[in-house]
Amino acid sequence: xxxxxxxxxxxxxxxxxxxxxxxxxxxxxxxxxxxxxxxxxxxxxxxxxxxxxxxxxxxxxxxxxxxxxxxxxxxxxxxxxxxxxxxxxxxxxxxxxxxxxxxxxxxxxxxxxxxxxxxxxxxxxxxxxxxxxxxxxxxxxxxxxxxxxxxxxxxxxxxxxxxxxxxxxxxxxxxxxxxxxxxxxxxxxxxxxxxxxxxxxxxxxxxxxxxxxxxxxxxxxxxxxxxxxxxxxxxxxxxxxxxxxxxxxxxxxxxxxxxxxxxx
Amino acid sequence: xxxxxxxxxxxxxxxxxxxxxxxxxxxxxxxxxxxxxxxxxxxxxxxxxxxxxxxxxxxxxxxxxxxxxxxxxxxxxxxxxxxxxxxxxxxxxxxxxxxxxxxxxxxxxxxxxxxxxxxxxxxxxxxxxxxxxxxxxxxxxxxxxxxxxxxxxxxxxxxxxxxxxxxxxxxxxxxxxxxxxxxxxxxxxxxxxxxxxxxxxxxxxxxxxxxxxxxxxxxxxxxxxxxxxxxxxxxxxxxxxxxxxxxxxxxxxxxxxxxxxxxx
DNA sequence: GGTTCTCTTTGCGGATCCGCAAAGAGCGGG
DNA sequence: CCCGCTCTTTGCGGATCCGCAAAGAGAACC
Numbered sequence: 001x002x003x004x005x006x007x008x009x010x011x012x013x014x015x016x017x018x019x020x021x022x023x024x025x026x027x028x029x030x031x032x033x034x035x036x037x038x039x040x041x042x043x044x045x046x047x048x049x050x051x052x053x054x055x056x057x058x059x060x061x062x063x064x065x066x067x068x069x070x071x072x073x074x075x076x077x078x079x080x081x082x083x084x085x086x087x088x089x090x091x092x093x094x095x096x097x098x099x100x101x102x103x104x105x106x107x108x109x110x111x112x113x114x115x116x117x118x119x120x121x122x123x124x125x126x127x128x129x130x131x132x133x134x135x136x137x138x139x140x141x142x143x144x145x146x147x148x149x150x151x152x153x154x155x156x157x158x159x160x161x162x163x164x165x166x167x168x169x170x171x172x173x174x175x176x177x178x179x180x181x182x183x184x185x186x187x188x189x190x191x192x193x194x195x196x197x198x199x200x201x202x203x204x205x206x207x208x209x210x211x212x213x214x215x216x217x218x219x220x221x222x223x224x225x226x227x228x229x230x231x232x233x234x235x236x237x238x239x240x241x242x243x244x245x246x247x248x249x250x251x252x253x254x255x256x257x258x259x260x261x262x263x264x
Numbered sequence: 265x266x267x268x269x270x271x272x273x274x275x276x277x278x279x280x281x282x283x284x285x286x287x288x289x290x291x292x293x294x295x296x297x298x299x300x301x302x303x304x305x306x307x308x309x310x311x312x313x314x315x316x317x318x319x320x321x322x323x324x325x326x327x328x329x330x331x332x333x334x335x336x337x338x339x340x341x342x343x344x345x346x347x348x349x350x351x352x353x354x355x356x357x358x359x360x361x362x363x364x365x366x367x368x369x370x371x372x373x374x375x376x377x378x379x380x381x382x383x384x385x386x387x388x389x390x391x392x393x394x395x396x397x398x399x400x401x402x403x404x405x406x407x408x409x410x411x412x413x414x415x416x417x418x419x420x421x422x423x424x425x426x427x428x429x430x431x432x433x434x435x436x437x438x439x440x441x442x443x444x445x446x447x448x449x450x451x452x453x454x455x456x457x458x459x460x461x462x463x464x465x466x467x468x469x470x471x472x473x474x475x476x477x478x479x480x481x482x483x484x485x486x487x488x489x490x491x492x493x494x495x496x497x498x499x500x501x502x503x504x505x506x507x508x509x510x511x512x513x514x515x516x517x518x519x520x521x522x523x524x525x526x527x528x
Numbered sequence: 529g530g531t532t533c534t535c536t537t538t539g540c541g542g543a544t545c546c547g548c549a550a551a552g553a554g555c556g557g558g
Numbered sequence: 559c560c561c562g563c564t565c566t567t568t569g570c571g572g573a574t575c576c577g578c579a580a581a582g583a584g585a586a587c588c
Binding site: 081083084085087088089091092102103104106107109112113132135136137139140142143145146147149150151152153154156157158159160161163164165204206207246247 | 345347348349351352353355356366367368370371373376377396399400401403404406407409410411413414415416417418420421422423424425427428429468470471510511
Binding site: 198199200210211214215217218228230231 | 534535536537538
């Protein structure tokens, strides 16, 4: 918090053992550990320290020196980037199996965003030296981390393309569909975004204003495409939203007018 | 040059030695090989095959299955992504030391963009299996690859923020400054973008139209901030452009009206 | 239960920037 | 040397979407 830019090796290598060492069973189902044998998993986990965060809390802050790497076990975070002028963006949504802080550690630059918990969350924290050492000792781990980064790059480039070529309504459609894929839960009327999400959040993800997002969602609600609510959203007709995202003008489209939902 | 693309693994593991095995001296100055000893460098290079591409040529194409990974030794590429509707974006600029195709290989998905050479270029190509094997065998190499990916993520997120929060003129300013940093060459009147760059290219990088870019550059040229030309651009007053990028309105700004160029 | 706060909705004017159109300018090829 | 190509410039109308403003709705707190 108040600490100056201090690089990752300032802390003594042999620090006191963490309160409780996390159990392998907590992570073995994550794709990050797929390729690793039990011994490697245990070796990596031995260095990790569990940490719990409530909504609104952040494990690290934009501008901080990169000293820790986090793995999300449960819960969800939104990574918010703030410019010097005060403008904000949500660069990505972080869920179970995703890492936080590794990009800054690898770049050896200050963290470029603040991941804010939107749900009660459980994470594992590594000292960044330990994290790098784990990757050097277990190449399979390094490759798994890279896979996650590759997915992150693809998503960023996809959003970049959307931002450059699509109108606001299409971008919002893409955003909510992506949210449904990443954090959706099947409910009676459709797919629910499974964490508190404000219109403002969607605006920060799409480069639109709060007002435009509200107007768009209202219109969709009148057409029966979504169910809105305070920090709450249910997609009733994802396939129609997909058509809107794909470029169909949002005119007089209704649930019935486009292909029905066969498989997901 | 005219050789066909072969799938990843189609070729026998112990294939005949390439026409000429690339020399370690060609890559040892690249950051990608910084942490590796000579033996490791040689081991990785042994599997690589050099390839030359002229302007307009592409080592791989969007939609192709990921079978090869390329390292740029010299020259430059622009990565172009095309949507099904025909809209285009330039997702990134690739120069010496950068990789191409690795993201798709790691994701095990088709390539999401086509890197088009804008200069006579020399690259090294790995069979993707060999590339993965090299990373597993040399963790330092894997980490170096990751550093490049981390930089790529940061740049993408930066552009995402710009696209979401800035006006066109600011985005163009940011884009040309980034170009100058990545591919700039000091000349008498300022910094020259050292490869053929059309207004259309800048438009595809900023999410603007060709016309708006042309208008903006014309205005800057009248103010003496840049020297334009066919596929050609020289930044005469990068510090003023930096002010514009930072949010200063592009009104009656001249070279003299803002801080002078002390250091770079 | 009332108050306060955040979040959401909706209206309206206007700046930005696209989209179409057409004419100039540099460059290579026949 | 002229032709044809691509790239660039410039004008103009109009749609999109922001920015300001203000009221309504839901949840939390005392």
